[in-house]
Amino acid sequence: MDLSGKLKRSCEDSLHKAKMAWKAGDSDGAAGHFEAASKAMFKYAEYATSRSMEYARKRKAIEYRDFAKRLRETAAEQARGGKLPPPPSSSIDEDRTPESGSGETERSISETVSQLIHTSTITWDDIGGLEQTKRDIKYTLGLNLAKPPDEVKIATFRNILFYGPPGTGKTLLAAATSNSLKVTTEGQALFFNVKVSSVLSKYFGESSKIISEIYGAARDNSPSVVFLDEFESLTTSRDSGEQSGAERRILSTILAEMDGLSEKGRSDIFVLTIAATNRPWDIDAAVMSRFEKQILIPLPDDDARRAILKIQLLRKGYHVEPEVFDQLIEITKGYSGREIERLCKQATSQMIGELNADLPDVLDSGLKATQAYKVKVRPLSGEDFMQAAAMIRPVTSPAEDQRYRDWSPEPD
Ligand SMILES: Nc1ncnc2c1ncn2[C@@H]1O[C@H](COP(=O)(O)OP(=O)(O)O)[C@@H](O)[C@H]1O
Numbered sequence: 001m002d003l004s005g006k007l008k009r010s011c012e013d014s015l016h017k018a019k020m021a022w023k024a025g026d027s028d029g030a031a032g033h034f035e036a037a038s039k040a041m042f043k044y045a046e047y048a049t050s051r052s053m054e055y056a057r058k059r060k061a062i063e064y065r066d067f068a069k070r071l072r073e074t075a076a077e078q079a080r081g082g083k084l085p086p087p088p089s090s091s092i093d094e095d096r097t098p099e100s101g102s103g104e105t106e107r108s109i110s111e112t113v114s115q116l117i118h119t120s121t122i123t124w125d126d127i128g129g130l131e132q133t134k135r136d137i138k139y140t141l142g143l144n145l146a147k148p149p150d151e152v153k154i155a156t157f158r159n160i161l162f163y164g165p166p167g168t169g170k171t172l173l174a175a176a177t178s179n180s181l182k183v184t185t186e187g188q189a190l191f192f193n194v195k196v197s198s199v200l201s202k203y204f205g206e207s208s209k210i211i212s213e214i215y216g217a218a219r220d221n222s223p224s225v226v227f228l229d230e231f232e233s234l235t236t237s238r239d240s241g242e243q244s245g246a247e248r249r250i251l252s253t254i255l256a257e258m259d260g261l262s263e264k265g266r267s268d269i270f271v272l273t274i275a276a277t278n279r280p281w282d283i284d285a286a287v288m289s290r291f292e293k294q295i296l297i298p299l300p301d302d303d304a305r306r307a308i309l310k311i312q313l314l315r316k317g318y319h320v321e322p323e324v325f326d327q328l329i330e331i332t333k334g335y336s337g338r339e340i341e342r343l344c345k346q347a348t349s350q351m352i353g354e355l356n357a358d359l360p361d362v363l364d365s366g367l368k369a370t371q372a373y374k375v376k377v378r379p380l381s382g383e384d385f386m387q388a389a390a391m392i393r394p395v396t397s398p399a400e401d402q403r404y405r406d407w408s409p410e411p412d
């Protein structure tokens with residue numbers, strides 16, 4: 001089935017209906033159709049064949065949504081015979097945002113937001129270890145999405161903080177969470193991946209607007225996940241002094257969004273905020289307490305390393321003898337998931353380089369010969385991994401790892 005074509009048609013269809021409703025002066029009807037067009041457009045954007053096309057489509061989606069909002073806001077005025085604002089252009093495959101009088105800053109805000117929106121393809125099976133954490137997250141999602149029993153109000157939570165050493169799978173978990181909200185094959189959940197420090201540094205004065213925009217789009221695409229990476233860059237560090245005004249503003253915007261102020265009375269909307277940090281001790285207690293759950297994502301233990309190595313080697317088709325595999329679990333003690341991945345890449349590419357050293361000469365003898373060449377592989381040896389381990393060293397020391405394990409979110 002051609003999903004992309006279907007999404008495009010559904011978008012065009014909604015836009016057409018929106019224009020008809022607009023012409024008929026039915027602002028609420030038009031707003032509804034523009035909202036539908038926006039949703040279809042967000043999904044259609046994922047099928048773009050270039051980044052610029054993808055961003056252009058996402059900008060369009062945001063534009064339709066904003067226009068719907070404007071229509072709803074001015075509905076009362078229109079009811080008294082006022083004029084409807086002009087609708088955005090309906091050609092949906094333009095690569096430029098048409099002039100809509102929104103000005104440079106607003107365009108760059110929607111551009112920024114559109115670059116932060118992804119659908120995620122990471123699944124729970126791509127994450128080695130962390131079994132209990134995966135179960136906890138699934139339980140949380142389940143509790144938020146399931147029907148509550150009649151007349152019983154169940155307290156659920158929507159704000160989670162992951163803390164732990166770098167490279168341990170925090171981003172992966174957020175991506176898998178987002179992916180698991182995918183409702184149908186076409187209803188992909190969107191993943192809002194926000195690196196807080198880069199929003200702060202690039203869009204200093206505008207950062208809190210960007211955050212509001214992100215949460216607005218996240219609510220429109222409910223259920224969805226907003227992932228705030230490097231969260232500590234927002235809050236006062238115990239040893240690094242004052243926050244700037246922009247940091248204070250963006251923090252208060254985020255806290256307001258996390259409290260779900262704007263979702264009030266909308267139990268049908270579900271936006272999960274996941275924040276991640278390598279420096280939990282830099283986050284002040286008041287902010288920390290806004291997260292209903294703080295989860296340690298530690299360096300992987302023996303079982304977790306076994307699971308990660310399976311994903312990084314066996315699942316990719318490489319062959320490793322069982323004794324070598326057991327040895328490898330020892331070699332990688334103290335390594336994060338990211339370092340294990342790099343170690344495996346180093347070992348496998350070294351082995352392949354060794355066996356296929358004649359490839360440059362083959363290329364010299366022509367395209368046909370090269371295409372007929374079969375890349376040689378062999379089982380990986382303990383020696384391959386020892387060599388790789390000499391080059392790829394873990395960055396987190398045992399003492400640092402212990403500091404995460406000892407740190408407790410409770411104010412002392
Ligand atoms: N538990 C894990 N299972 C499988 N791969 C992992 C795991 N943890 C880390 N990785 C690998 O390391 C990379 C970086 O992980 P990431 O989730 O970005 O770490 P973090 O966000 O904690 O710094 C991932 O893309 C993945 O390839």
Ligand SMILES: [Mg+2]
Pocket residue numbers: 167170171172229
């Ligand atoms: Mg990360």
